[in-house]
Amino acid sequence: MLRLRLCSSHPVSGDNEHLGTSAPCISGPLGMQNRAIPDSSITASSTYSSYYPRNARLNIGNYGWRPRYTYVGHWIQVDLGKPTAVTGLTMQGRYYATSYYVRAFSVQHSLTADSNDWQSLSNDGGQAITFSLSNGAAKNVTFPMVPIARFIRILPSLWYGSCYNLRFEVLGCQVPDDGSIKLVDGDDERSGRVEIYHHGEGASWGTVCASDWDINDADVVCRQLDLGAAVQANKASEYGTGDLPVVMNKVACEGTESRLADCPFVCTAYQQCNNSDVAGVVCLPKLNTIRLVGGSNCSGRVEIYRNETWGTICDNKWDIDDATVVCRELGFSEAEEAKMGAYFGQGSGPVHMEGVACEGSEEALGDCPSQCWEESTCGHAQDAGVVCRYDDDNILGGIGAQ
Template structure:
């Protein structure tokens, strides 16, 4: 189950994987109760709204048309009942989508205070709060993704220093690490950086190539390099055929016009006396016949060109990295397909080089990455292997190829990668290696601390604390790539260790290896013998649990702690828990602002530095906010009353339950006033704890 094609993992089209087949879901099959289960299953809170008529775009594959009936309390969608129609649809015009409520999962960009919607100060929305970005954590690759997501062409620059004025809200401390080929900002890694000592004088900005409403997104003065000198071209010697070749040369689509009279400025260099005689079908300007030493003209006559767009961009999708997958081409404002029944390594090599992904290792047909969607832009490509771009290769005219296979490829860059999975923390988990286009595990035969040390060091996660065996972090489902590892511990990469042949092993996934690293791995807990949401505050850092000092600790800081451990968002300092702990004092002078999602994003003294004295170890009691829902009814405004407390949903006993109490529930859920009280489990019996009794509102 997944939410696809939205601005975050908590919004999008509902995609099901049923019997190994990917399907979308008809918008007549889910109600708000089923939507509630979907949102909970993907860890995105509760359902906010259902979107019909393919709001998040049309999917591919079969359309699930069986009516799903949930109470809303199920943990997984497959625990719900469904009415089987035994009919499958292929029309995706009614694919259903959802918005879920998880407040910290939505990240959306906007540009403010610029000349138009496509330039300005960068602000990112976390939940419902907009904040600025520190320019130390921002570069042109991040800007490219923002411009693409906002449909503003390409990034021209990513200036810092509050170029478009200083913001007034929070400054997010996360480092954004986009590669530049992502479709939306959410797809980029966000890494918490801790206190950055940034002010709004450091607000980052983006300038995109065109406003969102612009039709043409590439336009500029034409300049040509002779030797080491750039110079302009006289407008009387450059026509639309010449301009078409220039746009093709620069992968900017087709020529729209050739503005004259120094439309884009006079330029600072010399005025070259070159006259081009292009036919318009050349791929490079220097392929055109040229006449030299024409009569010169003044700087008021510099030539310009307006191109239609960034045509012939390439990307690889459905793979494990940006350097492998199904090939797609951007043309005329739309991503489309490449069909080629004789696709080979020469063709794939050109794509890898164009994407900055090294050389081709494999050339695939549609059986590897599946069939694509959208228009067919290229067919029957025949490359020699030395071309600089795919559209420079020979290809038959449109419509004159019988090719039917989509193509894919695997490039050498990012062919080998490493990750840890199976745990919420970044620095512990099951070891997985990306090889030959797929992720696979490592067998625990001979797995020890030396092997784990190489993994932790390669990932930048400090030193190895534990080398785990027997699938402690869960069993993988992909190939077992490595077995009988014999690292010395000083290797830089896991695959530099002595190893047997890739894929050769005698293991099952119950023997998957894992690691616990010391480095950036951090956790938070409250230590108490009696309470889950109260106790001494402790942080796991650098491989050791330690305390937190209460100096200057305000209510907003306590709220961040309570929220991080799932105990509401308010609390108080509480000295009733006695012992101060024996570990180091990791944090002091913490001053949270309230928008942080984890404690170590708050400003504080450096790790390990403190001014604590006896009796200043932080001990708190969280006061949970009670969430309420109605389950088992025919709408969100009728049903069994359930309350979320201490991390789980439970029921309310009907003793003393009356219309006054019911009215409070209705008002809290924005459901008007109470009409009737239903007792004796009129909406079915709950299966969770009974949290409340004798309620008197």
């Protein structure tokens, strides 16, 4: 008789975990040198004079951190803010590299920083690894095993000179939260194959079996992604199967859960699924979602989703304050122009807003006053548009462009 196991969720384990010998994302500096890691997140067992932990930033200043007493057992640690795949360190001594530098050190990692949660970075035999340095010049040190950790601690065990100074950078990449989901290979950002991330052994993305997949399950996916209600629960790998393992089967959401990982399901380790039947969804936009149409990734006709349809904005009283709110909502720093007269072409469907009167400080266009109780007299020849400022540092810029 086949026995099935129901899994209620995928919580992040309190135990430290390893990804193996590689990270699931592109490794790079995590923020010591560029100060993305705040001073308050850098602490140490002790400090000598003004050689504070906050000074231990790679290539910053001349000396870095120094402990109050020079003996084995002192440490400096960094709080990375969230579970992170840590691939290595860049180690550096004081400004002249020929003396007063760390010659050997070990590394500990933790998810919680509780005293019983620290684990040494170890080899396959369980022995703590000691890393060696030949001078104080900046040197990359790659970890043979990649831990998932929030806290990284460096413990010098040998140094050149009567004391040592230390500057460093932490290398790695922040992994998704346990139970994170995404839609892949869909027609837009609201449709696609459902993929879910789990911190368990192997720590990777996986797909969901479409067996018993229904609209309740799809609703939970759409809610977790902060989208509107689900309109389709796709069952037949309509968005492809991908190359990932199937990690959830027979999902049984009630439809009220906040995350897909909170729903009961059958673990695929106990019942395999034909990966030709991978689950997908189609979600509606949320009320007052906006997008840019007919332009570039940072410009276009403004459209807003209301009453289950996309519509345009009348350019009556449309100005730079209104455009600024639109651009900021889409992830840009500011607006360069407020366009009028269907500059980016005429839309179709209803005109949802007229007489928009943003102050410019609102977080979303839907928060701005407009002529709510009067039917718009505008035609699409008066469709409003925007040109947003595109910055290389923009993370979300263009998210709503069509």
